[in-house]
Amino acid sequence: xxxxxxxxxxxxxxxxxxxxxxxxxxxxxxRINFKIxxxxxxxxxxxxxxxxxENPGKVHIVFYISKSLHDEMSVNAKEFLxxxxxxxxxxxxxxxxxx
Numbered sequence: 001x002x003x004x005x006x007x008x009x010x011x012x013x014x015x016x017x018x019x020x021x022x023x024x025x026x027x028x029x030x031r032i033n034f035k036i037x038x039x040x041x042x043x044x045x046x047x048x049x050x051x052x053x054e055n056p057g058k059v060h061i062v063f064y065i066s067k068s069l070h071d072e073m074s075v076n077a078k079e080f081l082x083x084x085x086x087x088x089x090x091x092x093x094x095x096x097x098x099x
Contacts, residue, residue: 007047007051009040009043012030013028013031013032014027014028014030014032014036016040018047018048018051022052022060024044024045024047024059024061024062025062025063025064026041026044026062026063026064027065028065031069034076037080041061041080044061045059045061058091059089059091060090060091061090062095063092063095065094066096067096067098
């Protein structure tokens with residue numbers, strides 16, 4: 001994979017990337033609003049699907065968040081993450097990070 005094929009988004013609040021194996025990864029560093037969370041998943045899901053066009057399979061996304069931010073996460077955000085896993089055919093992993 002060359003430099004132009006790498007998908008990465010970095011801000012002060014989050015990092016989003018697709019690794020070499022096609023797994024999407026989101027790391028939340030600071031609080032973000034629900035609209036941004038949905039937009040991140042939409043963009044990442046589309047990028048993974050585009051990369052999987054030659055070899056279709058289940059989309060895999062790993063979501064990294066600190067325990068403190070997870071505890072503060074809204075009910076809507078938690079429900080959305082559950083929806084992604086059960087209704088959109090996404091293999092979803094939630095990794096709580098101790099900071």
